[in-house]
Amino acid sequence: PPPVEKYEYQAEVSRLMDLIVNSLYSNKEVFLRELISNASDALDKLRYLSVTDPELSKDAADLDIRIYADKENGVITLTDSGIGMTRQELVDCLGTIAQSGTAKFLQALKDNKDAGGDNNLIGQFGVGFYSAFLVADRVTVSTKSPKSDKQYVWEGVEGSSSYTIKEETDPQLIIPRGTRITLHLKPDYKGFADPERVQKLVKNYSQFVSFPIYTWQEKGYTKEVEVDDDPAESKQDNQHDQAERKKKTKKVVERYWDWELTNETQPIWLRNSKEVTTEEYNEFYRKTFNEYLDPLASSHFTTEGEVEFRSILYVPPVSPMGKDDVVNQKTKNIRLYVKRVFISDDFDGELVRIVSVAVFPRYLSFIKGVVDSHDLPLNVSREILQESRIVRIMKKRLVKKAFDMILGISLSENREDYEKFWDNFGKHLKLGCIEDRENHKRLAPLLRFFSSQSENDMISLDEYVENMKAEQKAIYYVASDSITSAKNAPFLEKLLEKELEVLYLQGRLRPRQVLDDLGCSVIPLNHVITLSVLTGDKNEEKEAAAKKEFGQTCDWIKKRLGDKVASVQISSRLSSSPCVLVSGKFGWSANMERLMKAQSA
C-alpha cells in the first residue's frame, strides 16, 4: 500500500483548533453549516472554472451535496462533487492558515488581545473547516481534484499536532471528482448522526444553498398485498368470481432508504427578476414569513460595486401591531444570508432580530425581506452587524429601495392600494418625518393629507400643488388635533374665501418639519382676542345674549385691528380682566395645550 505521510500543523492551526473546541461556538451544530458552505464554495469554484475550461467537469457527476448519517456508528459523511483538492492543496488548506477568513480571525484575536480586550471577538469569523472538531474527534477528507489523477485522504485527530495524508486505495471510496468528509463523532455528540436531525439542520441553515443537498432518509410507500383466502371457505364457495377474491388484500407500508432532496435548489432571489412571476414572489413571502395574505408590493434587486448583495423586499399587507404601536423592536423581518447560507446563531433568531434592526431605521421596521450578502463573513456577529461599513452601505441601499417600492404603490393605478398602505403604515412614515430628516425628500411624496377641499379622500402634496391657484405661492397647512378644530382655525376662513386649499395635519405624529422644510406656510391656529363680558359661571343663554349684544363691538374691534388678530370673541372665562389676547402667533391655545398633554401622556 502507498505510504501514509505525517505532517505537522502550522503552529497557528493547532492553536486555532484548541480555541475552537474549548471556547468557540456554544452551539455545536454550526459545523454542518460550515461544511455545507465549503462544499457549496467548492461547487461554485468548479462551476465557475468550467465556464472557461469545460474539461474540468467532464466527469459527469452532478453538482450536488450528499449527507449520510450513520446512526449506529455515530458517523456523518458529507460528499460534494466540487473542485476537490490536490495533495498540495490539502497541505495548504487544511494544514496551514493561508486562507483569508481564518487568518483574519487569528489576527483579530491577536489585535484584540494586544489591546487588552477579552474574547468577545471570538465568533465573529467563520473558522470553517476546523469546526468539524466541535463534534468529531476524528475527521477524514478524501478528495479528488480534476488537476490530479489521484485521490488523497487527509486525516486529523482532535488534540493532535499532526495529521496524515495518504492515497485513497479503497475502490469503493473512489469518487470521480470532489470531496468526501467523514466525521467520527465524539461520544457526546453521536446524536448528530441522526437522519432526521441532519435533515432539520440542513433545512434550517442551508435551505437556499443553490446546489441540491440530498440527505439519506428512510422512506415508505403503501402497497396492497393479497391476503390468502381461508382455504375452507374457498372450497365451499367455488362460485366466487375472481374480482371478489381480489378484494381480499391488505395495505402494508414498504420501507426503504434513498437520497432525498432536502433544500430548495434555486433561491428565488438568485433568479432573474424578469423570470419570476408575482405569484412566485408572493408564495415565497407567505412561505418564508408564515403569512397567509399576499404582500402589498415586492422589490427584487441586485447591487454591485462597493458592496454586493441581492435582496427581495416586501411591504406586508397589514400592520401586525396594534393601532397605536408604531414600532416593534422585536422585529425579525429581515433574513440575512451570506452567500446563500442563512445567518442565524440559534433557532430563536436573536441574530435575525439584530440584522433586522441593523439594516432598517425603526420607522421602516415593517418592511420584510431577504438579503443575501456577498461580502459579510459567514459567522457574522452582533458587533459586525452594528459596526461594519458594509452593513451601513447595505442599509443605505435597502432604505432607498424600500422607498422606491412604497412610491411604486403610490403610483399604482389602483388608488386603493396606497390607501391601504397609508392606513396601515402612514403613521410609520410620519414617524420617519420626525426621526429621519435625511430622507425628507423621499418621505414627502409619500405623505397623505385631508384638506379643506378634500375632507374624505386624502391627497398627496403633488395633488395639492396641481390644484394650486396661479398666484398661490405657498402650501398652506394647519396643525391641530382634529379636523374639526383645524376648520375652526380663524385664519382659515380668509384662505377659504379665496378658494385656497389648506392641508389638515391632525393626530399625534405630524410631519410638520417636512412641510416647513419644503417652505410650506403654516396657518396660525390661534390668534384670538377674547372679551370679558360676562362674569362667573358658564351659562349658555347668557352667553348667547351677550354675543348678540356685543357682536357688533367685536366686529368693530376686529375691523380696527385687521390682520393683527384672527378673531374677536365673547368669553365667559374671565372675571376681572376686561379682555385677553389668547395664545402666541404660532402656539397652541391653553386649551389645545392641555389636549396635547393629555394625548401624549
Ligand code: ADP
Ligand atoms: P474558508 O472556507 O473561509 O476558506 P475553511 O476553513 O472553511 O475556510 O476552509 C479552508 C479551505 O479548505 C477552503 O478555502 C478550501 O480551499 C478548502 N476546502 C475546504 N472544504 C473543501 C471542499 N469540500 N472542497 C474543496 N476544498 C475545500
Ligand code: MG
Ligand atoms: Mg469555509
